[in-house]
Amino acid sequence: MNSQKYIRHTLATILLILGSTVVYAQGGSPSYTDGLTVKLDSTGRKYVRFLIWTDFRARYTDLNPGTAVNGIAKEHMFDFSVRQFRLALYSQLSPRYLILGTIGMDNQSFSSGGSAGGGNTGNGGATFNGTLGKKPSLYVHELWNEFTVVPDNDFKTKKRNFASLYIGTGLHYWVGISRMSSLSSFNFLAIDAPIYNWPLIDNSDQLGRQVGVYIKGNIGPVSYRWAVNKPFTIVNPAIVYNSPNAPELNYAVDNNAKGDLSTTGYAAWNFFERENTLVPYTTGTYVGTKKVFNIGAGYYHTGNGTSTQVDNTTISAFKYHDINIWAADVFADIPFGGDRQNWAITGYSVYYHDDFGPNYLRNGSIINENVGPAKGYTGVVSQAGYGNLAPIIGTGSSWFTQAGLLLPKTLLKTDAIRIQPFAEYSLQQFDRYGTSKFTWWSAGGNIYLDGHHARISFKYQTRPIVIDNHQAYSKGTFVIATQVFL
Secondary structure: OOHHHHHHHHHHHHHHHHHHHHHHHOOOOHHHOOOEEEEOOOOOOOEEEEEEEEEEEEEEEEOOOOEEEOOEEOOEEEEEEEEEEEEEEEEEEEOOEEEEEEEEEEEEEOOEOOOEOOHHHOEOOOOOOOOOOOOOOOEEEEEEEEEEEEOOEOOOOOOEOOEOEEEEEEEEOOOOOOHHHHEOOOOOOOOOOOOOOOOOOOOOOEOOEEEEEEEEEEEOOEEEEEEEEEOOOOEOOOOOOOOOOOOOOOOOEEEOOOOOOEEEEEEEEEOOOOOOOOOOOEOOOOOOOOOEEEEEEEEEEEEEEEEEEOOOOOOOOEEEEEEEEEEEEEEEEEEEOHHHHOEEEEEEEEEEEEEOOOOOEEEEOOOOOOEEEOOOOOOOOOOOOOOOOEEEEEOEEEEEEEEEEEOOHHHOOOOOOEEEEEEEEEEEEEHHHOOOEEEEEEEEEEEEOEOEOEEEEEEEEEEEEEEOOEEEEEEEEEEEEEEEEO
């Protein structure tokens, strides 16, 4: 091999490794380089990349009124949990194709997240005949392959093409609606997401993923993604009043037995630096390493995704309703103050319009332990339920905004440790509750020990308590989280 050819191969190898690494290193440590990468040839252009991260939490929660945990009445609860563990790998044996897979587990605590039907060794089930939190099950989060039709950068000249096109197939995360609908779970700005950014979560999708075919790429400053998928089957019976003279309930429930396909897409205009789109995961904060300002919009549609019953009887015919969701958002991550200080402001705001059919509503929370009604309690309870449940997803609208400020390097006189306070605000309206508005807020901070590769985060977050179809007051949770990503 002559020297010029050797130099070209070396430069191509460096560009390839950096291109595969930068997706995960954005907001990370410059010393991380290419991480856990196994090179499969002498050039490094054929490789397998491994990624591992985990999130541990300590939490103190003011519980919803009338809550019992493990059958014991409680007003407050302190717990530890493993919020998530991920092991991901992807390989690009040729720039023409790529394969990616992720396995992991979620939400293991003292009383949740155990393997189903395990009795004393795992999840004892609804009757609590066993230990609910032990031996969580690993499962496949995603598994997809991708083919290059037109690359972002020309294979020969290495110059950027005006337009690019990639086609992929499998259980994938190339979904639409909003930037936050495909957010990476290891670089959140504020410990976690609001959850309603994944409006189908674990109903007709698998933790935000569906099985299908997608296309993605860039056209000038615009990045795009679009997919056609087959939603996972959800068949719930409509709820019927037990009164002979009750009117039609007309509350839509998840029932897609007719099996329609879904389509989803998202596009964003990159005004400053273009974000990397090798993989679908969007970044919550770049921790002062990138200048980004994007405006985006997206949607999700599937026909016959929910149902009601024509009459208020268990034998009446089903009436099906389409699911139509759209969103518009804006994201900015702007460093300032020069390299010596490296301040940065991060901001994100999104509006969702959700239509799941008449009066659809879904209450939810993160890690709601083995909760139920407290025996003998006679006070008013939240319509959302017990533990830390609150209304999160439903026909209506949601507005979410978060912002963070990365404090300068000169604050602690070190480049390694960075401090970033943040705050969030959410405003929602659900057709089920008429014109009532529901709000929550949070405030906290991140302590970056090595960018996103090692950090400690904390925040206090409120949630609405629903009485008489409106937010009567709020209760809150304080969380401390530790995270390591390799």
